[in-house]
Amino acid sequence: MNAPQAQKKDEVSVVLCGEAGQGIQTVEQILARCLKLSGFHVFASKEYMSRVRGGSNSTEIRISSKRVSAFLDRMDLLIPFHKGALKHVEKRISADTIVLGDRDIIPKDSRMPVNKYIDIPFSKIASDIGGRIYVNIIAAGVVLGTVGVEQRLLTNFIREFFSKKSEDVIEKNIEAIKKGYEIGTQILNSGKIEFAMCSSPKVKEENLLNGAEAVGLGALAGGCEFLSSYPMSPSTGVMVFLSQQMQDFDVVVEQAEDEISAINMAIGASYGGARSMVTTSGGGFALMIEGVSLAGMLETPVVIHIGQRPGPATGLPTRTEQADLELALYSGHGEFPRIVFAPGNLKDAFSLTQKAFNLADKYQIPVFVLTDQYLIDSLMNLPLLDIPDTRYESHVVRTHKGYKRYELTEVGISPRGIPGFGEGLVGVDSDEHDEEAHITEDLVLRKKMVDKRLKKLDSIKKEIVPPELIGASNYKVLITGWGSTYNVVREALQELGREDISFLHFKQVYPLYEGTRDYLQKAHRNIIIENNATSQFGKLIKLYTGMDIEARILKYNGLAFSVEEVAAEIKKILGKEKI
Amino acid sequence: MESQIFEMSDIDIAWCPGCGNFSILKVLKLALSELDIKPEKLVLVSGIGQAAKIPHYFRTNFFNGLHGRAIPPATAIKVVNPDLTVIAESGDGDMYGEGGNHLINAIRRNPDITNIVHNNMVYGLTKGQASPTSQIGFKTPVQVKGVFLEPFNPLALAVALDASFVARAFSDDIEQTKEILKEAISHRGFALVDIFQPCVSFNKVNTHKWFKENTYYLDNSHDPHDRGNAFQKAIEREKLPLGIFYRNDKKSTFEENVGVYRQNKEPLALRKIERKNKLSDLIKSKR
Secondary structure, rough: EEEOOOEEEEEEEEEEEEEEEEHHHHHHHHHHHHHHHOOOEEEEEOOOOOOOEEEEEEEEEEEEOOOOOOOOOOOOOOEEEEOOHHHHHHHHHOOOOEEEEOOOOOOOOOOOOOOOEOOOOOOHHHHOOOOOOHHHHHHHHHHHHHHHHOOOHHHHHHHOOOOOOOOOHHHHHHHHHHHHHHHHHHHHHHHHOOOOOOOOHHHHOEEEEEEEHHHHHHHOOOOOEEEEEOOOOOHHHHHHHHHHHHHHHHHHHEEEEOHHHHHHHHHHHHHHHEEEEEEOHHHHHHHHHHHHHHHHHOOOEEEEEEEEEOOOOOOOOOOOOOOOOHHHHHHOOOOOOEEEEEOOOOOHHHHHHHHHHHHHHHOOOOOEEEEEEEHHOOEEEOOOOOOOOOOOOOEEEEEEEOOOOOOOOOOOOOEEEEEEEEEEEEEEOOOOOOOOOOOOOHHHHHHHHHHHHHHHHHHHHHHOOOEEEEEEOOOOEEEEEHHHHHHHHHHHHHHOOOOEEEEEOOOEEEEOOHHHHHHHHOOOEEEEEEEOOOOOHHHHHHHOOOOOEEEEEEEEOEEEEEEEEHHHHHHHHHHHHHO | OOOHHOOOOOEEEEEHOOHHHHHHHHHHHHHHHHHOOOHEEEEEEOOOOHHHHHHHHHEEEEOOOOOOOOOHHHHHHHHHOOOOOOEEEEHHHHHHHHHHHHHHHHHHOOOOOEEEEEEOOOOOOOOOOEEEEEEEOOOOOOOOOOOOOOOOOOOOOOOHOOOOEEEEEEEHHHHHHHHHHHHHHHHOOOOEEEEEEOOOOOOOOOHHHHHHHOOOOOOOOOOOOOOHHHHHOOOOOOOOOEEEEEEEEOOOOOHHHHHOOOOOOOOOHHHHOOOOHHHEEEHHHEE
């Protein structure tokens, strides 16, 4: 192995890879928080197996002088924690990747293309401190040292991070991080690695959030008072987040016995007058589908967060995909209106979840927020979330004597009363019903009720969140995407540096923005990018615009797109033809 | 208060003449009016089936939801507004078959709701198939050789889970059923009331006469706080006991446990939400 060469970078991608249980997640948290507190831009993304111990999991942490928010294949530093690590990330190791780690973790057969390697006896140092368990903290220290984080921050940070642990454990972790930091500083001073990242005091003031927290904060901003769900990766983070806020925000969070109960509880809570939501993933959502139809029939608001993961069935429980768009779109028997949002980034996740509550309430319909494992687990700094007017729009009315829950109105929206608020009586019925919610087989009335429910779509369409065009408006090539691919496509386009390519990102996928066709028609070449196998959004676009986007960049191996991959795929498509 | 307050004018009832549901409808109105519970403060939650149509013959608030799913919304309605009296009511197929998991977990959760189950040991609305409580040997167009599944025993299940109130009634006995319902509705915590109800169209075995002959009332010697004894009574098969089998008045309710009412007694659903400052602090803390 050659001695590492000096290289200067204003951005570095660090990958830590180890078995489940080796504390990779802890390192991710420590590094992201500590680096961000030091004023560096950070982005962390993880891929992990559905197991509690063993296997191979990895976390990428990008550290930069400028904002970073997407997954890269590139690895500048790789810290392997176990023997299988190099094999696990083999395809991403380049001639420039520097491997830091125990000598015996590098496989003896040199077929592994490790060019640059710095021996750090993590295990021995950890044993001297008190056990192998400290390897991860030493590694965190090494990274912080090589980046040049101020040493004085470490002790307090570790103290705070492990505040619930015993003094002995805290002391040993401090010793571990300091030891690692020393090594990192030595490497930095030796010139084997040279980073030139600048920190900025502004970053310190920003938020550091993952997708689950962004959805959870959006729910609080939207007035969420009730969440019932059944744990399911990767959506559970939202339930965990809201559980932690239960006391401060007066939210009821209940772990239901199953997803069927979860959505029926949420609808009940909503009927009772509390803003409510569920959080789930594909398989769990499949169990909720009769409930979606119930919300449609009862005209009772409910927000449904689906953190997508690959299916069918159990699929790849801890991995990512955008393959439940059609499930959300067509879920629930019968015909009734709905709205489907697909946040592109954490800011969207916050603001669209809030909006979901307001629109669910306004139109008395189910509103979906579609994320995925990649977005949910992405951790990054972003400008402090702006709290819009949290005097949330309430659409509940005080009832009067003779109140009719399903009064036929011109716009299809009947004033919504709740039981125990006013002098009226509030009934809701899953059967076709009359204006007072009583069961009916009056078929003339049936038609009126269907029309009334669907009529709401007219108003809903007037406030569709338009897609965001990134790049020049006189584009020749238009890349269309939705949901969590926002940042990765953006960065890929920056990398390509072609002014004739723009990116049209949809945050609301249904109802589809009415000007979609105009955007597509303007392009000489249309390309669609989706984290699924059948271009589900492409099919939706075709349905509503008649336009077939034949050039597709699709990925469905369970992993998110990387910046390099998107750039290469676009080049590959465009390389074949003249625009 | 007169039970007239719950009457609806001009309704077309879908039950067969002689159906036990009529008595249950009448008794429930009587019990509620004697307890002075006003229609505006009551919510009837039901699923699907003949019994589940009860809210349509009742002047009050109601949530007629999905088959088997009356308990989850009832639980949620109560927790967001504890000022309301919430009754989840449906048939044996709905509560014990389709919704069995919700019953089990509602007992564990212990919301202060009353769960009334019309138990006629047969499926009525789908025309005569076996229900979870159908007796062994009961023949139907589907169970052609007779039911061979062990009948579901809701009372034994509830006592085994230390449910806070467990009772069984018989629809023909207006007075006794009314008293049981009054106790159940007044009880703080989850109250299961299984009501035997003859199905005149699809159950020719468990008739008015059969129930009369095969049931008896628990007398004063039965201590409803004695769980072991309650379980014994619940598994009796020769003659089926009626009355209050078991009660545990010491259990805290779901509403008390969730935390939103520890300091503020105002129903969650009626509170004005003011979060701006708290949310701003929370966002700032995530740095």
